[in-house]
Amino acid sequence: MDWHQLWTILSLPDNVPIIGLMIVIPFYTWYAFRQAFANDRLIEQLEADPEMAKTHHRKTQPFLKGWAREVHVWPYLLRIEFLAAIIVTAILMVWSITLDAPLEEPANPTLTMNPSKAPWYFLGLQEMLVYFDPWIAGVVMPTLIIVGLIAIPYIDTNPLGNGYYTYKQRRFAIWTYLSGFIILWCVMVVIGTLIRGPGWMWFWPGQTWDHNKLVFEVNRDLHEIIGITDPLIYGIFGFLVVAGFVVLTGFAVHKLLTMTEFNRKILDRMTLLQYLTMQLLLITMVGLPAKMAARLLFRIKYVWVTPWFNV
Amino acid sequence: MAEKTTKKTGQEAGTNGTAGNGNGKRLLGIDPEAIKAKAIEDLEAIKQPTKTDLYKSIFRVKHDETPRSRTLGVLSNVFLHLHPAKINRDAVAYNYTWGMGGISFYLFWVLTWTGVLLMFYYHPTKVQAFRDILYLEHDVPFGKLLRNMHRWGAHAMVLTVWLHMYRVFLTGSYKKPRQFNWMVGVILLVLTLLLSFTGYLLPDDQLGFWAVTVGTNMARATPMLGHEGPFGLMFGMTAYNDVRFALLGGSIVDSNALLRAYIWHCVAIPGFAATFMIVHFWRVRKDGGISGPAPMMLEKEIKPLRR
Numbered sequence: 001m002d003w004h005q006l007w008t009i010l011s012l013p014d015n016v017p018i019i020g021l022m023i024v025i026p027f028y029t030w031y032a033f034r035q036a037f038a039n040d041r042l043i044e045q046l047e048a049d050p051e052m053a054k055t056h057h058r059k060t061q062p063f064l065k066g067w068a069r070e071v072h073v074w075p076y077l078l079r080i081e082f083l084a085a086i087i088v089t090a091i092l093m094v095w096s097i098t099l100d101a102p103l104e105e106p107a108n109p110t111l112t113m114n115p116s117k118a119p120w121y122f123l124g125l126q127e128m129l130v131y132f133d134p135w136i137a138g139v140v141m142p143t144l145i146i147v148g149l150i151a152i153p154y155i156d157t158n159p160l161g162n163g164y165y166t167y168k169q170r171r172f173a174i175w176t177y178l179s180g181f182i183i184l185w186c187v188m189v190v191i192g193t194l195i196r197g198p199g200w201m202w203f204w205p206g207q208t209w210d211h212n213k214l215v216f217e218v219n220r221d222l223h224e225i226i227g228i229t230d231p232l233i234y235g236i237f238g239f240l241v242v243a244g245f246v247v248l249t250g251f252a253v254h255k256l257l258t259m260t261e262f263n264r265k266i267l268d269r270m271t272l273l274q275y276l277t278m279q280l281l282l283i284t285m286v287g288l289p290a291k292m293a294a295r296l297l298f299r300i301k302y303v304w305v306t307p308w309f310n311v
Numbered sequence: 312m313a314e315k316t317t318k319k320t321g322q323e324a325g326t327n328g329t330a331g332n333g334n335g336k337r338l339l340g341i342d343p344e345a346i347k348a349k350a351i352e353d354l355e356a357i358k359q360p361t362k363t364d365l366y367k368s369i370f371r372v373k374h375d376e377t378p379r380s381r382t383l384g385v386l387s388n389v390f391l392h393l394h395p396a397k398i399n400r401d402a403v404a405y406n407y408t409w410g411m412g413g414i415s416f417y418l419f420w421v422l423t424w425t426g427v428l429l430m431f432y433y434h435p436t437k438v439q440a441f442r443d444i445l446y447l448e449h450d451v452p453f454g455k456l457l458r459n460m461h462r463w464g465a466h467a468m469v470l471t472v473w474l475h476m477y478r479v480f481l482t483g484s485y486k487k488p489r490q491f492n493w494m495v496g497v498i499l500l501v502l503t504l505l506l507s508f509t510g511y512l513l514p515d516d517q518l519g520f521w522a523v524t525v526g527t528n529m530a531r532a533t534p535m536l537g538h539e540g541p542f543g544l545m546f547g548m549t550a551y552n553d554v555r556f557a558l559l560g561g562s563i564v565d566s567n568a569l570l571r572a573y574i575w576h577c578v579a580i581p582g583f584a585a586t587f588m589i590v591h592f593w594r595v596r597k598d599g600g601i602s603g604p605a606p607m608m609l610e611k612e613i614k615p616l617r618r
């Protein structure tokens with residue numbers, strides 16, 4: 001256990017946001033789910049008791065007859081904003097007084113930094129570079145992330161859970177978001193920061209970052225493993241494998257989606273276009289861990305090799 | 312001349328003890344008693360600044376604790392009128408919004424101010440940029456604090472924007488009628504990240520140089536538009552005419568890239584971001600204010616879809 005190495009990484013001022021991330025994301029996840037579960041319990045009560053559903057104000061917050069449903073922004077909101085501004089300023093001041101922004105040597109194109117890392121919020125994409133060619137990791141995936149995020153409101157046809165925390169009423173949406181945001185994004189950021197060392201190699205926390213470490217691993221293309229040598233045939237073969245993956249995953253996603261009565265009802269409300277967009281996005285999302293598994297478990301470099309691009 | 316006279320008569324008025332009874336002596340046609348009365352009037356007025364014309368002209372309305380003036384206080388102020396006069400009583404509690412949208416905005420504001428101050432000391436040239444940072448760190452009063460606040464503020468803003476998006480998702484606030492505002496939000500997220508990224512190069516040190524090299528190298532691989540991307544060669548792409556060249560203003564990260572990063576970072580992206588924020592806030596209002604906490608809807612209340 002190389003505590004010094006661990007401390008060197010953790011105490012790097014530029015890594016403070018990642019430490020913050022590791023604290024703040026679990027905290028707010030807990031904070032949100034605590035409210036979601038409380039709401040879910042109330043929803044169950046309301047569903048069981050139609051009389052109550054008619055009269056209840058349907059929030060977990062206390063409410064008594066005669067209370068105004070609205071309050072004045074001046075002062076009830078403004079004082080909070082003012083306080084928040086003061087607290088944020090104080091935190092930022094303390095942070096800025098105690099930790100200095102990094103400044104390395106002057107830029108030098110002849111001296112490569114090792115590891116040379118993108119800013120921390122892009123490390124998820126850089127991590128993807130291990131598994132995918134740059135045109136996928138650096139161009140297609142960011143585009144799909146942006147387009148996919150924008151598409152969310154237009155493909156989520158579930159009218160429940162609009163304006164309150166709930167888990168029960170939006171299970172599928174919440175699981176999808178959590179896997180995308182927490183596992184595929186935040187965890188990758190943490191891996192990229194804390195685990196990836198020189199040569200973008202994997203170093204467990206506490207392992208010394210050895211600049212001379214060499215890993216002899218041979219990644220081979222799928223068609224090489226199987227033994228196809230003709231470019232035309234392995235081009236077609238690769239396409240079939242990818243197509244097979246798309247079909248299988250699409251099928252699995254569909255099964256998952258139609259598992260509950262409620263989800264079938266929501267699915268009914270989707271247009272074909274909405275459904276296909278959702279499938280495209282979900283299949284791509286599953287593609288990331290799938291390719292990672294293919295690499296880590298079977299040492300597969302590319303699945304589909306063509307003269308123009310490789311997947 | 313007139314000043315002297317007033318002083319003198321003032322002393323006289325004080326000694327004969329008949330202030331205010333109107334039969335004081337006149338000097339050069341000036342009535343010292345009247346002046347004194349006016350002075351007292353002015354001094355009394357200072358005790359109640361809110362009654363002065365100056366104050367009223369600036370703030371326009373009274374600020375007492377009546378609902379009317381609380382409302383007007385918000386509505387008649389150009390900055391505060393972003394807010395409605397009244398909001399959902401449960402929405403002011405921290406646990407619903409986590410305040411992250413507001414904090415993101417505040418951080419943007421802090422970054423704008425610290426950024427403008429930094430601009431006074433910074434030249435976007437290969438010769439000067441790095442030295443300017445050293446100068447800021449070692450010679451400019453509070454320069455180090457300024458730079459640190461700008462840097463950490465930027466990191467913090469990325470975090471708060473993520474958290475804001477997280478809570479908007481978990482409260483389902485992107486659902487009808489707020490779909491479009493979610494889209495505006497995604498654009499703001501991208502702009503926030505780009506702001507941070509373009510700023511990274513500006514110190515012109517190894518960290519920024521290699522981060523931007525790694526980042527823009529990916530642009531080489533853009534399908535059709537990058538010279539190493541799929542179909543790039545077919546579209547006639549070389550290292551001297553592809554998207555990466557356009558981003559960097561050259562085939563390597565050098566002085567043109569520094570200038571481009573500077574202009575994107577200090578002018579263009581903040582302009583876009585500010586514009587989209589205005590739209591974002593406007594839409595929060597127009598879409599019926601903050602989404603909740605709303606009364607919960609039950610499964611059996613779902614209405615059949617009308618197309």
Ligand code: HEM
Pocket residue numbers: 408410411412413415416419472475476479482484485489492493494495496497499500503588591595600601602603
């Ligand atoms: C620079 C970045 C951003 C700023 C300054 C900002 C600011 C705000 C503010 C002040 C609000 C009022 C409520 C609150 O504080 O939660 C708000 C609401 C909202 N924001 Fe953002 N936002 C930003 C980015 C985003 C992003 C990335 C998204 C989503 C992808 C988003 C989507 C929304 C939506 C849908 C609402 C309405 C929420 C509701 O009614 O409950 N915003 N935003």
